[in-house]
Amino acid sequence: MASLRKRTHAPKPANHPKIAPRKRSRSKQEESDDYSDTRCVKCGSGQYPAELLLCDKCDxxxxxxxxxxxxxxxxxxxxxxxxxxxxxxPSNLTLVQTKIVDFFRIQRSSQPAEKLSPESKKKRRRTGGLVMSKKRRKLLPFIPTEDPDRTLEQMASLATALNATGTEFSNELTYIPGMAPRSANCATLERDGMQVMSKDDTETLNLCKNMMEQGEWPPLMVVFDPREGFTVEADRCIRDLTIITEYIGDVDFLKNREHDDGDSMMTLLTAADTSKSLVICPDKRSNIARFINGINNHVPGGKKKQNVKCVRFNVNGECRVLLIASRDIRKGERLYYDYNGYENEYPTQHFV
Structure with a gap:
């Protein structure tokens, strides 16, 4: 399986103005103080001074x-x-239907979304977690919530998170002037090769997109947790191999983002020629994928939380990243996925 993961960046070096050893001075006494005795309020330790942040109000x-x-x-x-x-x-967005419909640009249509063919709806035999090398295993579309009021709450929860983070909703990869052009997204450049999405799975992905365009929403709720920030919970049971969402954002060359402060960039293309490698940047335009958390690979039991898998596909010649249920997910369960990067490529000790 081709590797990918959410990119992250290490904290700034010790000479950053917000780091304790180089904290700005405000008096002669402070000018002689190197803050070597500063300790973390949470853990009580003064170790790792390069990662010790000082409050600009109370110090x-x-x-x-x-x-x-x-x-x-x-x-x-x-x-x-x-x-x-x-x-x-954050205050929740007011549950006004017309406001939500406009926010997500829902198509006002009396026609129902296209449904899967009878063959595609047949019960499929599955043997365990997500193993994409088993070629006959097909992806499943999400099952929308039938209660229109609950659907409105789900949509409002995402709109609230997007507004709070200053992000515009988008459900398609975007190509902005000055970043990578669409022509740069060429799946054949992937250094280890990229699996081609089958015709059936492409139809399922398109069905999910069409359902969302018509207001049939995936059963997901964005909640705010004081510990984890915005995070995503299943609002009903979700079956193994269900498409949760596509990872969306602006596409840019990795070389332009090596020193970016963003913490949510996702690998899109790892090319043999590193100057052609691409990442997805969800800080300006994105969907619910931005708020699904990654797991911490550095702690025992971290992977036990994983219930979603990142998978890259060649879809009609372009690289796409999907988040797919890797097992049955219970209602109320929070969604977590593994970054599946090359070994030791990225640290994950800062994640949930």
């Missing part, structure tokens, strides 16, 4: 990895600790 120290949600990089501009910050649980 309390916090390790980036001790904060909840974890910070994977030093924030730009001023930063305030949880006690000094006015930020709390």
């Amino acid at each position: 309390s120290g916090f390790h980036l990895f001790c904060l909840r949600p974890v910070l994977v990089a030093v924030p730009k501009g001023r930063w305030f600790c949880p006690s000094c910050s006015d930020q709390g649980n």
Whole structure:
């Protein structure tokens, strides 16, 4: 299976103005103070000073990895600790149907979304988790919530998260002038080869897209957790091999993003010529995939949380990234996926 994972970036080096050893001074006494005795409020340790962040109001120290949600990089501009910050649980978007319909650009149509053929609906035999090398295993479309009021709540939860993060909703990869052009997204450049999506699975993916365009929403709810930030829960039981969503954002060359502060970039293409490698950047335009969390591979039991798998496909010659249920998911269960990167390619100790 071709490798991929959500890209992350290590915290800024110690000379960043927000890091404790080089904290700005405000008095002669402070000018002689190198903050060597600063300790993290959460863990009480003064170790890892390069990752010790100081509040711009109270000067309390916090390790980036001790904060909840974890910070994977030093924030730009001023930063305030949880006690000094006015930020709390974001207010939910008002459940006004016309507002939600406009937000997601739902097509107002009296025609139902295209349905799968009878052959595609036949019960499929499955033997376990997601193993894409078993060529006869077909992907399943999500089953929309039948209650229109609940569907509205699901859509509003995503709209709230997107608004809170300043992100525009998009359900297709976007190609912005100055970034990678669409012609650069060529699946044949993948250095280890990329599996081709079958005709049946392509039809299933298109069905999911069409259902969402007509307001038939996947059974997912975005919630705000003080520890994990925005995260996604299953709002009904989801079967193994169901398409959860496609990973969406702006497509750019990896070489342009090597030192980017973003913590949600996803590998799209790993080319033999590294100058042609591509990533998906969801910070400006994205969908619910941005809020599904990754697991921590560095702790015992981390992978036990995994119930979603990232898989890259060659879809009509282009690279696409899908998040697919890797087992049956219970209602109320939070979604987590493994990054499936090349061994030791990226650290994951900062993740859930």
